[in-house]
Amino acid sequence: MDEYSRIIIENHCRTHSNTKKAALLQRLLKYSVSDREASDYEMCQLQTLIMREKNQNLKAAMEDLDAFLCL
Numbered sequence: 001m002d003e004y005s006r007i008i009i010e011n012h013c014r015t016h017s018n019t020k021k022a023a024l025l026q027r028l029l030k031y032s033v034s035d036r037e038a039s040d041y042e043m044c045q046l047q048t049l050i051m052r053e054k055n056q057n058l059k060a061a062m063e064d065l066d067a068f069l070c071l
Helices: 002-015 019-031 040-052 056-071
Strands: none
Touching: 002 019, 002 056, 019 040, 019 056, 040 056
16 A cells, blocks of 8 residues: 555544544554455445545545555
8 A cells, every 4th residue: 555545544534533434444544554354344335435535635545545455
């Protein structure tokens, strides 16, 4: 996963710490550096977030995370 994408997602999670979106993104970021795999439900939630996202930088970062987790 691109480091720039990770920084964008981490910044979003810091500034929106009390949202379900931030909680999911933080959990998926942890999965990207560990041996755990995201569940199908979490990946479906990520896809929904990607489709709804209006911020193009965050959307691209989430797409990068999705591609990395699907390897």
